[in-house]
Amino acid sequence: MTYNNIVLETKEAVAYVTINRPKQLNALNKETIEELSQVFTSIEENKELRVVILTGSGDKAFVAGADIKEFAGFSVEEGKLLSAEGHQKLFNLVENLSKPVIAAVNGFALGGGLELAMASHIRIASNNAKLGLPEVSLGVIPGYGGTQRLTQLVGKGKAFEMITTAGMISAEDAEKWGLVNNVVSEEDLIATCEKIASKIVRNSPKAIGSAIISINAQYREGVDGFVTEITEFGKCFGTADFKEGTSAFMEKRKPTFTGE
Ligand code: DAK
Numbered sequence: 001m002t003y004n005n006i007v008l009e010t011k012e013a014v015a016y017v018t019i020n021r022p023k024q025l026n027a028l029n030k031e032t033i034e035e036l037s038q039v040f041t042s043i044e045e046n047k048e049l050r051v052v053i054l055t056g057s058g059d060k061a062f063v064a065g066a067d068i069k070e071f072a073g074f075s076v077e078e079g080k081l082l083s084a085e086g087h088q089k090l091f092n093l094v095e096n097l098s099k100p101v102i103a104a105v106n107g108f109a110l111g112g113g114l115e116l117a118m119a120s121h122i123r124i125a126s127n128n129a130k131l132g133l134p135e136v137s138l139g140v141i142p143g144y145g146g147t148q149r150l151t152q153l154v155g156k157g158k159a160f161e162m163i164t165t166a167g168m169i170s171a172e173d174a175e176k177w178g179l180v181n182n183v184v185s186e187e188d189l190i191a192t193c194e195k196i197a198s199k200i201v202r203n204s205p206k207a208i209g210s211a212i213i214s215i216n217a218q219y220r221e222g223v224d225g226f227v228t229e230i231t232e233f234g235k236c237f238g239t240a241d242f243k244e245g246t247s248a249f250m251e252k253r254k255p256t257f258t259g260e
Helices: 030-045 076-095 112-119 146-154 156-165 171-177 189-200 205-217 225-236 240-250
Strands: 006-011 014-019 051-056 061-063 101-105 108-110 122-126 130-132 168-170 182-184
Touching: 006 030, 014 030, 030 076, 051 061, 051 112, 051 189, 061 101, 061 112, 076 112, 101 112, 101 189, 108 112, 112 130, 112 146, 122 171, 122 189, 130 171, 146 156, 168 171, 171 182, 182 189, 205 225, 205 240
Parallel strands: 014 051, 051 101, 061 108, 101 122, 108 130, 122 182
Antiparallel strands: 006 014, 130 168
């Protein structure tokens, strides 16, 4: 399948998703959100793929936000509808994907761009990255989960500061604040993500899927994460991956997981 705004490449079990609108600093218009939704759905369905590296095209931006030229004309109803649709179609899809998504933040990650990075499971930034939620400077608030996920990652105080000042922070501060896991040079960014990906693909896809459900349960209203963990833990015992993992250990060999 070909996309107008996305490049999808695969190398063994790793899917590389690149948002490809470099002239607009990879800003998310409706079509890009739609295509990202399709691409992540296809990755979820593809058993061969076990981890995703998500990045932006060019050397300037991961994603410089939602496309301002497009949303400038929205009405109250359109704004609400598109926000709800975006949550469900893309941001929640990424957060709940059964395969880890590593955001390689290679420059500006602003507004909807930072929201997309925050919906990802792991964030690695290059040292030229600048991160922020500038929505209030445009008269809106973060509408793709930013008020919630930023607060989860950096705490209430820093979230208030970032959102109300609409300012950008450096990659170094983002690491200090817990917004990104690690900062590396621009040249090392993808290699660092690949190193993490190579560790992930050695492990049981089934168990990783259960771990994602359990970790996310901590942040779901009305859900007891400990109960979710117990359920998911129990399910692991019925998987072929569990049999393979434990057998391989006892037979002193490396496991070959099928994700069954
Ligand atoms: N949208 C559209 N075009 C953008 C863009 C954006 N977010 N960001 C950059 N561009 C375009 C610029 O207009 C420029 O295009 P041309 O003028 O060349 O045609 C090109 O990319 C290069 O940008 P600059 O010339 O500005 O590059 P600089 O290096 O000088 O500056 C910058 C880089 C990142 C500081 C600057 O481009 C900038 O401030 N960009 C805007 C950042 C921003 O405010 N992003 C939006 C955040 S608010 C919604 C849900 C969520 C949201 C909205 C609606 N609904 C459900 C309805 C989320 C909103 C946001 O993300």
